[in-house]
Amino acid sequence: MDYITTTVFSFLVFIVAFLYSSVGHGGASGYLAVLSFLEIKPEEMATTALVLNVFVSLTAFILFLRAKHFSFKLTLPFILTSIPASFIGGKIHIDEHSYSLLLAIVLLLAAFRLAIALPKKEHKHDKVPELLYTILAGACIGFLSGIVGIGGGIFLSPLIILMNWADIKKTAATSSFFILVNSLSGLAGRISQGTFEFNHSIPFLIAAFLGGVAGSYLGSQKFSGDSLRKILALVLVVAAGKLVMKCLQG
Secondary structure (H helix, E strand, C coil): CCHHHHHHHHHHHHHHHHHHHCCCCCCHHHHHHHHCCCCCCHHHHHHHHHHHHHHHHHHHHHHHHHCCCCCHHHHHHHHHHHHHHHHHHHHCCCCHHHHHHHHHHHHHHHHHHHHCCCCCCCCCCCCCCCHHHHHHHHHHHHHHHHHHCCCCHHHHHHHHHHCCCCCHHHHHHHHHHHHHHHHHHHHHHHHHHCCCCCCCHHHHHHHHHHHHHHHHHHHHHCCCCHHHHHHHHHHHHHHHHHHHHHHHHC
16 A cells, blocks of 8 residues: 555544444454455455454453443353354455455444444443353354454444443443454464464554544543444445445456
């Protein structure tokens, strides 16, 4: 990529990291949306998204943890099955056409989740999730995340909220840790399979880190970012549409 292209896409990565980290997410689905406009291979897209995810989700987790929103008791059952499932998913290689179609579906689901305003009411008495539900949810989300190259928080967050298992801040803290461990597991799967390709390290990493710090701080301390997430949902829909057109043309 030339200097102008790198600068523009680094800025977009910053915006994605800022918006996603404000709700405890790593931003992989957003990075994949941005990267879909570049002519790069699926393996490189997925690996790049996961690497950026690690940096941003780690930052988000630290800041939400410091703000005392993290519950290890809530998070543990999800990650027990999501880590091995994500590792297995990361080892699976799919062709470019199938990857583009699967990614388009993931982006549309992510856009749908982002466009829906989460309830602002804080729950005084959170329900205790049944172990079977959390184990199954962790395994399914982890497996899909490993294949596509995301952390899975975009699916875990609405599940926790809709099931009334935690309030918004605690959900964000749980999602950030869930994304972190799944991203690391997915990367490990790709490394073991020899599909680790990452050629946009420095500019994108710096942009993601700065966006993650800013978004995580404001998200854990100041605001929820509902209106910003709706704007981001539109970006994901556009990117998903581009991928669908690519599949139809292929």
